Amino acid sequence: MNITKAQISAVLVAMAALTGTAYAAIPNNTNEATSFTQTQANLAGLSIGNLPAGIQTVVTNLTGYRTFEQNKNANLVTANNAAISSVNSQQSSIDAKVAQINALILANPLDAQIPVEQANLAVQQANLVTLQGAQAAAAAAVTNSDTKITLYTQAIDNPVAAAKTAAANAAASITSARQQFAAGANPSDQKYAATGTAGLQSVVDVVANVAAGDQAPVTNAITAADGVFAGIGANNATLADIQTLVGVINTQLPVLPPISEADKNAALSSVLNGSYERAAILANTTAITAEATSRTSLIRQELDGSLHIGANSLITNEVGGVQQLYAQDALSNPIDISVTNGSDLLVNGFSVATDADVTAEATTRATADTALQANITAEAATRAAADTVLQTNITAEATTRATADTALQTNITAEAAARVLGDNTLTTSINTESARAIAAESALDTRTTALEGSVNNLYQNLKVIRKGVAMAASLQTPVINQGDKSAVSVSAAGFDGEAGLSVGYARRINSKTTVNASVATGFPDVLARGGLNYSF
Missing domain, CATH: 1.10.287 (Helix Hairpins)
Known part of the structure; x- marks a missing residue:
């Protein structure tokens, strides 16, 4: 046709x-x-990329709760450090008091000041228990506060951060679609390639693939939980109160749609309003x-059936079952066809070459072969010379290393001998010091045992003396009344915690002579005395 x-x-x-x-x-x-411009402005004005306003308020409050607790924690740490200092100071006082009592006992086991200082020590020990209890309470308060701060931080760093990232990613997708939309069908725009052959459909697909939904249930649940917590107050909130608030945030925020369904529908409505087309x-x-x-x-096609391409035409026409190809200038004069600008003329896939091409190729290859052989010969000579130098270097390196190894072995032998000598000297010193320490410890044990025995003997002698004083105080001479022949007395006495009981008997021999005898006991010790009275 x-x-x-x-x-x-x-x-x-x-x-x-x-x-x-x-x-x-x-x-x-x-x-x-x-308009297309107004639609772009509408897309840019969409409120995306941020958390819902209610949740943003809760995040701000959560940060404030943490700041309040951090300030409170600093005061609790200061109080705990002060309590620790008080405990350490009291312990030092107790250690000093114990040392004082031990010194008094060593100086004089019977010193009356010892019981006084022991009573003071008991008071100090009771005070230490009180201070330790206060410090334990302060430490528990710090731990409780640390846990609260951790709960706040985990909520801010994990679900809140993840929700912000999801919202930002959704905003990035919408922004990408908006940029593709702005390119329109203009191939010169640098973002046109991002739109692809799908054109507007690519923009619609990007927006449609953004996850969206109703943000109200999550927002309402989180703001309600924060309202309850705010009523309690950060200062009065317990760990359970904070865990309840954070638990709602941890549960709800992961299911928060990145953008609202309304914003997504608004974006789709804008890109589909016809302005793009x-x-x-x-x-x-x-x-x-x-x-x-x-x-x-x-x-164009002329009346003779020939198809002309271009003003100065390349012409093709089917004549007698043969497809002709030729060229004419503007005056319809025949002109040559030159295959140029890097193109090649192929026949059945093979390049058409001239005799000149073949001769030039032969000359080029012969020259290249000569150059290649020269390069091979030069490379062989260079490598042989390099091998000689390398072998010389290897031999020199072997000699140097052998010399260094000999010197190293000499140094090792000398070091080993020096260390053996040093070890022997050290062993002798250790043995001498060990023998001295053992002897000193043995002497100290002997002196300690002797001192303990002396103190015990003194205590027992003192007890016997106190008991003897009590028994002696209880001894009395019975008084024989006028006209009587005999008298009996029973008496008791006490001294410094010890008691004595005595029984006495007296007998009148004549008007001038009487005899008496008394026996006292301190259970089980016994004291006896007898006497003769003669009057003249």
């Missing part, structure tokens, strides 16, 4: 007209008044018209 120039022109003009008509044929488009049609209409005009003159 022969296609005329007039037919080609008619088809191209019709295509341009049809494109313009497609824009005009959009009926009753409710968004027709919204209208802008693309408007941008392409002029280009299509110009292309139609250009093509009508560049490609």
